[in-house]
Amino acid sequence: MHTKPVPVPDEVSAPFFDGARDRKLMLQHCSACDGWSFPVRERCPHCFAAALTWRQASGRGTLYTFTIMHQVMNPGFASAVPYNVAQIDLEEGVRMVSNVVGIGNDALRIGMALDVVFEDVSDDIRLPKFRPVAG
């Protein structure tokens, strides 16, 4: 039985994974122009200032697009297919790739409102995923 791949935080990404462990979605924010970026940038992609710090994001977004993966590309996903991979447009203006959970693949609709939720994938790692906003 293979398990799904588990990310290994490095120095740069530690704030993201530390935040996720505390059930917070952390993104880089520019203190010069108030812009957000994802996944990790050296400078702000909007104003090019070297003024990025990690800040908690709202966790709210909408489904921009998605696919249902049928091909097993990694043995860890052999029992997961068909599963969704989704692009979520966050309120902060970044487009994040993740999975939508708590809903059947057939019910996914572009534009639906989503909210971040955190899923334990190992003792140390929680991953931000997204679920439909109730109501």
Place this chain on the structure above:
Amino acid sequence: MANEPKGAIVGLGVTPMGKIYGRRSVDFAAEAIALALDDAGLQKSDIDGLLINANISGDIDVRAQMILGFQDLTLVNVMSAYGSTAGSMMQYACMAIREGLAKTVVLVYADAPLSPSRGAGQSYAGPHRYPLGGMVGLRAAYGNFGANAEYAMAARRHMHLYGTTSEQFGTIAVGQRQWAQLSPWAQMKQPMTMEDYYKSRFIAEPLRLFDCCLVSNGAVAVIVTSADRARDLRQPPVNVLGYAQCAPGDNLRTDRHPAVETGAKQSGEIAFRMAGITRDDIGTCQLYDCYTYTVLVTLEDYGFCAKGEGGPFVADGKLGPGGALPTNTGGGQLSGYYMWGFTPLSEAVVQARGQGGERQVPRNDFVLVSANGGILNYHSTIILSPHTSG
């Protein structure tokens, strides 16, 4: 003069393609270059420039010059903008020739990612290509492997915005398979119906197997020189009249939509202007077709139809044999062979020369060639012609 040729293609070499095991990329490269030299009537010693397309396997680099035995090159480099590199290489070769830095330049793409134990999907997206360290590790953690998922998401977005259908994607796949049956170089020769298309399994919904390109072991080499010099060589010259690049940028911003509004738009506008022609002059398109969707969105962004109307535009089969806009006439990457931007470029040379045999298009005065890399992040355009001006 604004629209004199930027350069000319005088040699083309295409090796056998597909599941050909036990050979390294550089070995395929050597064969393609030998074929191209013979095609052009040139000797290896005539070559003073070598541009190598970095490949997915990462097993060919600038030392290929020594392995292949080229001497005293005045232009040599390895280039990469992924799949779009062929167009960038053509630009730099022509500019170097015009600047006097080299006279006769070989452009080559070679790759051998397939092995008996590693098929097409695994070669591009298997675990060996997904490190787990840092934010990059999120891709594997979410199961977002390879280009299939990303292009599927682009296609889904297009379907949502414009009502594009699987039937329309299928029309592209079926048309290109018809072309492949007419090409001696194509890997996929068996006929394909729409029923076959619908029966092909989902890879990443909405994309089916027959929406996805092949992966090939093999190589293509193209020899470029000045238009003046080309006149004295063996083959009818194929003049390079226009070229351009466009890299739209980051697609992880909500204010950008590079997967549905691609670099073909800006790149095409520049290239058409440079060549002194309009899209109505184009008799055949050789478009990068990593997926059926790529063909559809590229046609839109080149302006053959309005944004969002690519589906209805292709639905009448106009891209296939006998159609009004013959496209990917060697079967493309879907049914011919997958050599990144050298798939459309190689077929464009054949058509511009008028050497397509059964698949020769009736109007070959101006041939439009596209290539794109990444997830539609990089785009290049070339306009080729048997004529020396637009």
